[in-house]
Amino acid sequence: MVSVCWTKLDQSPDPKHGVPCTRSSHGVSLVNNGTRLVVYGGETVARTPLGPLESTWVADCVVHDTAAVWQWKLVQQPTLSPPLRVGHAQASLVEGDGDIVYIFGGRMGIEMGESALNDLWKFHHTTETWTQITEFQGSPPEARSFHRMIAVGTDLYVFGGCGAKGRLADLHRFDTLTQTWQDLGASQLLRGRGGANLFHINDSSLAVIAGFAGEETSDGHFFVLSNGGGSWKKSLVDEVLLQDLRPRSVCVSGTLPELDIAFMFGGEVDPSEKGHEGAGGFENDLVVLDRQTGAVCQTIQAPENDNPWPEARGWSDGAVGPNNSLYVFGGLAGNDDSPSRLNDFWRCDFVKP
Secondary structure, three states: OOEEEEEEOOEEOEOOOEOOOOEEOOEEEEEOOOOEEEEEOOEEEOOEEOOOOOOEEEEEEEEEOOEEEEEEEEOOOOOOOOOOOEOOEEEEEEEOOEEEEEEEEEEOOHHHOOOEEEEEEEEEOOOOEEEEOOOOEOOOOOOEEOOEEEEEOOEEEEEEEEEOOEEEEEEEEEEOOOOEEEEEEEOOOOOOOEOOEEEEEOOOEEEEEEEEOOOEEEEEEEEEEEOOEEEEOOOOOOHHHHOOOOOEEOOEEEEEHHHOEEEEEEEEEEOOOOHHHOOOEEEEEEEEEEOOOOOEEEEEOOOOOOOOOOOOEEOOEEEEEOOOEEEEEEEEEEOOOOEEEEEEEEEEEEEOO
């Protein structure tokens, strides 16, 4: 069993531009040994990507005496930068002497026909510049949005999302060393879905759990990694292992190898009747999974007292930090009658006896 402690973090505005506006369907990465946050993309108005003066922000953790404050800085968009988008996937990994943030895919705005994208970009946070990956081997995944991407070593893995012809359940690998895309095949047992959770578990497998497949789901499927790529297991994750998981999608999720757990925070548990224009029903619980088996071993609900705890939300993002911590920024809260986008910033510290 683990215990958690949420802290709402102090934010210091950019002297000229303030703090990032409220947003959902964005991406969050933590770099520079957990001292710099990178926030990219998203929407504050449904189906309308944020403009160039709001799309890319960094926040640096600055310690004054004994108090830590996160100092925001708006990143001015250079001529070479990604087209504006919502619902992209984002992950960071170590490349050379520093961390690189990658983004893949996403969806353009209404005025652009909400076209899906399948471009791959990397953000150099030290120079605050973008590079598009245009020379690569293999075929990139088809254009998509609301998919999931994680980094495992020097590889990026992309799963699912919403494609031009429907929801997807395929898995792709991008080797950042050889600049090669590899199609690892689609799960033949999972329905196509957006907003799924993708975990690296037991050091040799990936796990897809939950997501929206026309309805919120709570099923899962393992992909066993190998030097040649890997293969999907012949059966879904045992229902008994996930029986305590409330169906959900668009959560904040990740793994904490030191504690041997994975987790999901919040997410949408009831879809909106207005689709992407509205806000469904959300959760703010923390679901803890056994990192070896994928089994749900604990669900931590928000306390009834006044202890700090973020409000229920979906369409948010976060990143794992040092010392078994999770950082969460923004998201969509409220309901269909009163949707509310957020720009709050939280840290969750996990402790396992």
